[in-house]
Amino acid sequence: MRMWMVDPRLLCNKHLVAEHGEIHKHRHNFVKGHSIQGRISPVVQIEPLSMKQRHDDLVKEMIKRNMNHKSPYTQPDLSHYDKDLISVKVDLFVSLKDLCKRCEDCKERIKTVNCCRSSVGKMHSRYE
Ligand SMILES: [Zn+2]
Numbered sequence: 001m002r003m004w005m006v007d008p009r010l011l012c013n014k015h016l017v018a019e020h021g022e023i024h025k026h027r028h029n030f031v032k033g034h035s036i037q038g039r040i041s042p043v044v045q046i047e048p049l050s051m052k053q054r055h056d057d058l059v060k061e062m063i064k065r066n067m068n069h070k071s072p073y074t075q076p077d078l079s080h081y082d083k084d085l086i087s088v089k090v091d092l093f094v095s096l097k098d099l100c101k102r103c104e105d106c107k108e109r110i111k112t113v114n115c116c117r118s119s120v121g122k123m124h125s126r127y128e
């Protein structure tokens, strides 16, 4: 599971759908209280506290691209986790770098939005 947390407009269709799907798919792990250590160290790959918000942001972009969405998401109860574990933040520059490395389609989108830095800044303040 990896939450990229970058502006959803920067994701290609594949990565948009994948991030949305993973948020759904891994919900039960949080409900059951499975360890998330491997997801936040050495690289923070998820933001447990932002899952519902992130899901809804991804859905908004999916609908804009005429994709179907019929799977509402409820934020899982995270009270059994340590506060420090669940309040981690994804480094958006690492996400952008990894997306560019892995995916030509995302790379094109990230390149064309050359206000990358300001959209990164916006995203940070939105989830805080
Ligand atoms: Zn959904």
Ligand SMILES: [Zn+2]
Binding pocket: 011, 012, 013, 014, 015, 103, 104, 105, 106, 107
């Ligand atoms: Zn992509």
